[in-house]
Amino acid sequence: xxxxxxGRGRATGQKSPRYTLGLPGEEGGTSNxxxxxxxxxxxxxDKEEREKRLKKREALTLKAFQIAYENHHQRKAS
Numbered sequence: 001x002x003x004x005x006x007g008r009g010r011a012t013g014q015k016s017p018r019y020t021l022g023l024p025g026e027e028g029g030t031s032n033x034x035x036x037x038x039x040x041x042x043x044x045x046d047k048e049e050r051e052k053r054l055k056k057r058e059a060l061t062l063k064a065f066q067i068a069y070e071n072h073h074q075r076k077a078s
Contacts, residue, residue, distance in 0.1 A: 045053070
């Protein structure tokens with residue numbers, strides 16, 4: 001007996017959920033029900049913290065290049 005259910009193997013007669021793609025930026029626009037969380041604050045650090053971080057990064061980059069330069073010239077000399 002066919003009771004109008006569209007799901008395969010469902011004995012209860014409930015219709016299977018239908019997923020539709022929404023417009024970009026709409027809530028629930030994913031077809032598999034996945035929910036993504038996005039970062040609320042784009043820039044959580046203040047100006048002083050950013051400058052401090054960039055100076056530290058610059059110093060580490062300079063040190064790495066110096067080590068690479070020395071290694072290159074040591075291998076070339078031997």
